[in-house]
Amino acid sequence: MEKTTVTLQDVREAAERIHPYIRRTPLLQEKNMDKVLGCQTYIKPEMLQITGAFKLRGALSKILSLTPDELKKGIITSSSGNHAQAVAYAGQMLGIHTTVVIPEDAPAIKIENAKAMGAEVIVWDRRYVERWKKVREEVAEHGYIIVHAYEDYTVMAGHGTIAMEIMEDLPDVGTVLVPIGGGGLISGISTALKESKPNVRVIGVQAAASCAYYFSRQNGHPSAAPSLPTVADGLSCRWPGENPYPIIEKYVDDIVVVEEEDIKEAVRLVAHGAKLVAEPSACVGIAALLSGKVKTRPDEKVCSVLTSGNWDIDMIGKILKGEHVEGVL
Numbered sequence: 001m002e003k004t005t006v007t008l009q010d011v012r013e014a015a016e017r018i019h020p021y022i023r024r025t026p027l028l029q030e031k032n033m034d035k036v037l038g039c040q041t042y043i044k045p046e047m048l049q050i051t052g053a054f055k056l057r058g059a060l061s062k063i064l065s066l067t068p069d070e071l072k073k074g075i076i077t078s079s080s081g082n083h084a085q086a087v088a089y090a091g092q093m094l095g096i097h098t099t100v101v102i103p104e105d106a107p108a109i110k111i112e113n114a115k116a117m118g119a120e121v122i123v124w125d126r127r128y129v130e131r132w133k134k135v136r137e138e139v140a141e142h143g144y145i146i147v148h149a150y151e152d153y154t155v156m157a158g159h160g161t162i163a164m165e166i167m168e169d170l171p172d173v174g175t176v177l178v179p180i181g182g183g184g185l186i187s188g189i190s191t192a193l194k195e196s197k198p199n200v201r202v203i204g205v206q207a208a209a210s211c212a213y214y215f216s217r218q219n220g221h222p223s224a225a226p227s228l229p230t231v232a233d234g235l236s237c238r239w240p241g242e243n244p245y246p247i248i249e250k251y252v253d254d255i256v257v258v259e260e261e262d263i264k265e266a267v268r269l270v271a272h273g274a275k276l277v278a279e280p281s282a283c284v285g286i287a288a289l290l291s292g293k294v295k296t297r298p299d300e301k302v303c304s305v306l307t308s309g310n311w312d313i314d315m316i317g318k319i320l321k322g323e324h325v326e327g328v329l
Contacts, residue, residue, distance in 0.1 A: 003153040005247060006188060008195035010153065011160035014061040018158055021060055021093065023050050025162075027169040027303070033273040037289040039296035042173070043270075044166055047278055047309025051113075054162060054307050055079075055086035055149070058184060061158025062147050063090045071096050076144035078102070078124075078131040080234055081110025082308050083149040088119035099138060101131050105328055107233070107312045126329070128238070150184030151243045160188030166303055167196060174300045175201040177285030179307050180213050180255065181235040183244030189305070190251035201253050203294055205284040207232040208257040209327065212240045213248060217255050229327030231319070232263055234281035234308065236328075256294060258287040260327060264319050266290055270306065271320055279311035280319070 003010075025048050033041040046054035063075060074097035077087045084100035091098030098119040102111055103126040115121050122138075124131050138144060148155065162185075166173060176193060178186040190202045206214050209230035216223045222245055227238045240248075248255075258266075266283035269290065270276050285304035288294045296302055318325050 006153045006156040010157035011192045014157035015161045017064045018060040039302040042303040052310040053082035055083040058155035058158035059086035062154045077147045081106045088114040088117035092118045150182030156188040159185045160192035163189040163192035175302045177304045180204040183241045187244040187247040194251040204255040205288045210236045212237045229329045231280040233328040262287040262291040282307040
């Protein structure tokens, strides 16, 4: 029977499937950031995941659920980079033919990493619709199995394993801040949290330059959002995902947006305060605390999910030095 949502049991099963293959990232308490952020600060550093981002959890959850006959067909996806790398890594590990369609303006490190892991890389149009048109053409020609970055419930379940680890390490967590791009990550995390500990506050954070889920919540229905250049390129979101949207509306307590300068300041704080190199997309939760978009108490235990660290290191260096950095459209 075809799935129609993701459940806590799905997340538990995903954890069993993927645990031999992923890195269980630590939960870091950062007391030196408490005063500036106004809470007890905890960080879940998914940039320490094997491929440098949380995406490996969802990709493996899906790919390891496929039948032998499906695996023989090969797999395909499209992604701005981190999901592409995760699918490429899983394909290489399992000996599966893997094709990834990546935007032409994605950070070079993401393209190079996918190629290095043996994937067939098709560099294509930045626009979502055009890239997925190309994916469908490849599927029609070769019969590949699609591993969607955020519309697939089995992928969401893999991402929900982050929440399971947070609850194991910090049973009295009060608030969890999660970046929102396509919505697959927060769908999995919010499901696991709310079906385990309903009183935990789950807040999604988007870049103000591209924030369809925020617009949709304000309007009370799925809505398009203007798409402007942003340094948080991994969170670009013009329209909410069809499958994540109802889950997010059900389980996510609030959605806030943060501006470009707040995101850059958060990158600097994470580097200086936590000694971690995080890409801007990963730092929007910290930016929400810095900018006061999320109100907390000094005694509240707040966990920010730092999703990834796969960005041009020279560009991160410019942010750390306070130099001008152009966003990606």
